[in-house]
Amino acid sequence: xxxxxxxxxxxxxxxYRMLRLIRGFxxxxxxxxxxxxxxxGIHPYIGQEAVAVGVCAALRPQDRITSTHRxxxxxxxxxxxxxxxxxxxxxxxxxxxxxxxxxxHAADLSLGxxxxxxxxxxxxxxxxGAAWAARQAGEDRVAVSFFGxxxxxxxxxxxxxxxAAMWQLPVLFVCENNGYAxxxxxxxxxxxxxxxxxxxxxxxxxxxxxxxxEAVREATALAVRRxxxxxxxxxxxxxxxxxxxHHTMERRMKLRYRSPEEIEQWRARDPLERAAAALxxxxxxxxxxxxxxxxxEAERFALASGHPDPAGACDHLYADGLRPRAGAVA
Amino acid sequence: MSKLSYTxxxxxxxxxxxxxxxxxxxxxxxxxxxxxxxxxxLLDRFGPGRVVDTPLSEQAFTGMAVGAALAGRRPVIEFQIxxxxxxxxxxxxxxxxxxxxxxxxxxxxxxTCLVPGSGSRDGWAGQHSxxxxxLFAHAGVKTVVPATPxxxxxxxxxxxxxxxxxxxxxxxxxxxxxxxxxxELAPVPLxxxxxxxxxxxxxxxAVGHLVHEALAVAEELAGEISVEVLDPRTLHPFDWAxxxxxxxRTGRLVVIDDSNRSCxxxxxxxxxxxxxxxxxxPPRRITxxxxxxxxxxxxxxxxxxxxxxxxxxxxxxxxxxxxx
Ligand SMILES: Cc1ncc(C[n+]2csc(CCOP(=O)(O)OP(=O)(O)O)c2C)c(N)n1
Numbered sequence: 001x002x003x004x005x006x007x008x009x010x011x012x013x014x015x016y017r018m019l020r021l022i023r024g025f026x027x028x029x030x031x032x033x034x035x036x037x038x039x040x041g042i043h044p045y046i047g048q049e050a051v052a053v054g055v056c057a058a059l060r061p062q063d064r065i066t067s068t069h070r071x072x073x074x075x076x077x078x079x080x081x082x083x084x085x086x087x088x089x090x091x092x093x094x095x096x097x098x099x100x101x102x103x104x105h106a107a108d109l110s111l112g113x114x115x116x117x118x119x120x121x122x123x124x125x126x127x128x129g130a131a132w133a134a135r136q137a138g139e140d141r142v143a144v145s146f147f148g149x150x151x152x153x154x155x156x157x158x159x160x161x162x163x164a165a166m167w168q169l170p171v172l173f174v175c176e177n178n179g180y181a182x183x184x185x186x187x188x189x190x191x192x193x194x195x196x197x198x199x200x201x202x203x204x205x206x207x208x209x210x211x212x213x214e215a216v217r218e219a220t221a222l223a224v225r226r227x228x229x230x231x232x233x234x235x236x237x238x239x240x241x242x243x244x245x246h247h248t249m250e251r252r253m254k255l256r257y258r259s260p261e262e263i264e265q266w267r268a269r270d271p272l273e274r275a276a277a278a279l280x281x282x283x284x285x286x287x288x289x290x291x292x293x294x295x296x297e298a299e300r301f302a303l304a305s306g307h308p309d310p311a312g313a314c315d316h317l318y319a320d321g322l323r324p325r326a327g328a329v330a
Numbered sequence: 331m332s333k334l335s336y337t338x339x340x341x342x343x344x345x346x347x348x349x350x351x352x353x354x355x356x357x358x359x360x361x362x363x364x365x366x367x368x369x370x371x372l373l374d375r376f377g378p379g380r381v382v383d384t385p386l387s388e389q390a391f392t393g394m395a396v397g398a399a400l401a402g403r404r405p406v407i408e409f410q411i412x413x414x415x416x417x418x419x420x421x422x423x424x425x426x427x428x429x430x431x432x433x434x435x436x437x438x439x440x441x442t443c444l445v446p447g448s449g450s451r452d453g454w455a456g457q458h459s460x461x462x463x464x465l466f467a468h469a470g471v472k473t474v475v476p477a478t479p480x481x482x483x484x485x486x487x488x489x490x491x492x493x494x495x496x497x498x499x500x501x502x503x504x505x506x507x508x509x510x511x512x513x514e515l516a517p518v519p520l521x522x523x524x525x526x527x528x529x530x531x532x533x534x535x536a537v538g539h540l541v542h543e544a545l546a547v548a549e550e551l552a553g554e555i556s557v558e559v560l561d562p563r564t565l566h567p568f569d570w571a572x573x574x575x576x577x578x579r580t581g582r583l584v585v586i587d588d589s590n591r592s593c594x595x596x597x598x599x600x601x602x603x604x605x606x607x608x609x610x611x612p613p614r615r616i617t618x619x620x621x622x623x624x625x626x627x628x629x630x631x632x633x634x635x636x637x638x639x640x641x642x643x644x645x646x647x648x649x650x651x652x653x654x
Contacts, residue, residue, distance in 0.1 A: 039628050040453020091453075091627030102455040102626030118457035119413060120386050153385035181386055183363040189385040255363055310633035314619055324620035327591045327634060 054216025066123030071116030121154030150181025198235030210238030484518030
């Protein structure tokens, strides 16, 4: 456990610091996509930081999360080292997954981060399984599944809600409703509502302002306390917005499915500004400077790390070290 | 003369299929916006009754397409990533594919699945880099992997007209490839191979984007070894007659296939050739490793994919080593 992780999100300052770190990390990563140091692109989390920080502020280190294709914020807020996450995004040996996973699979099991995920909705049953195992073991750990509004239409999510409710498992379903699944507006894709669906399974469900870190934290704390006491699952729908495109490729494609006015309206509700307003200006500036330094160090660390040896491309395919027959044999 | 890109060819085939048959409709994620390319402009041209943007409900919309097919429509589903086929295996293999037999021939399911961007897309890692055509050939679903823009057009059009379920894999490495087209685009029958280059020493069977690698190797070896390049185009049904004819000429076989080694289509081609055809030397195959999962880092991703160097080496060794 790093010091930063233990209790670091307990104070307003600590939460601002994490919001700032995630924002800065994403901007840094956007630059590295542009320069080519990150291949394949990323799904930027900018604008949605309040959800990751608010939720993780109400968790303990031993609690577990599952994340999404847009996972950097969740992974950082749960305590992952920014240098190692960035190294992962760059495909380097010192990355969280030794360069094998990249942005969409970033994981740190030692911190309860069961992985970002490239399949929409796939994290939900995994969180249910983690919650079940914790309860069987007599531990008071909870599991959180982050997912987007798009995942509300995945059958596996509904099946997961049912299992969690029937078995009263300590799992929290956090829907980050940013209004769109790629180009598809949630308003034209989700019948009824997310909370309504959860309620249909008898799961307590609330809507929260996903641009307000404190509101998210309070709602999460309530749900988590109940789950730890055996009260079963909960569902949180956080209304939020992504300021950038779905994926870094989107700019090149010149897609237009959101009006500039809509984007501006949401930008005016920037969760980072809101958190900053609660702090004294001097402290804020000092934290900004610290975060800048930490990110500069993360970048240095990531880019100094080596590229993995192609001879080891099948390493870790099996946990027992089984070596498959090579493919492209000459 | 015009330069036709592979993606544009798929786009034209869909447009022509929609135009020629009112029963045809296209469905999938972000297809209205044309995110992946093949559906660009189709919503404006044909409207939301024929070009249907779906929620992220792959199992439901694939099963729904089966139902629509049973009710007389001809659905074409565009899948955003190849891994989604794993989600809908039940609908495609257990339902769509089995319907004709299980109903005693009362109905077929004229369903087409289009998978643009199959295989490794630089930097998309474990869950976005599969190229699962062998699984469908194994299950008996008609399986197509076009290698050129004109074949992409012709095979997709035939797939849509076909009375059975067909999965069309468009390799990521080909989407930007362009071809000079001076002739009228035409349908290409399923189950017919194409010999891209004739030769007398060795037959290289190449699948999808690897056809271009095979042609490059053949060119490089010209003068030293005479390489015939055969593109099966359809993996199921496979044009075994074309392979047999080619092996009558060459007697030697190398297969290059971007799927996993064990139980992959490459294995099937080698086995069938060994059982039934003329071989004067042990055949070889160049594939991904057994059970491969492509790692994220580009160097690792590349290390697991079949490529030109291995093919060159395999061709040379097959020509040098007769049966002992
Ligand atoms: C099951 C599945 N379907 C489709 C995709 C392709 N895809 C990746 S992200 C995405 C949109 C997801 O939207 P949402 O769940 O709202 O999350 P957001 O991107 O808004 O964070 C889509 C369609 C996928 N990865 N997995």
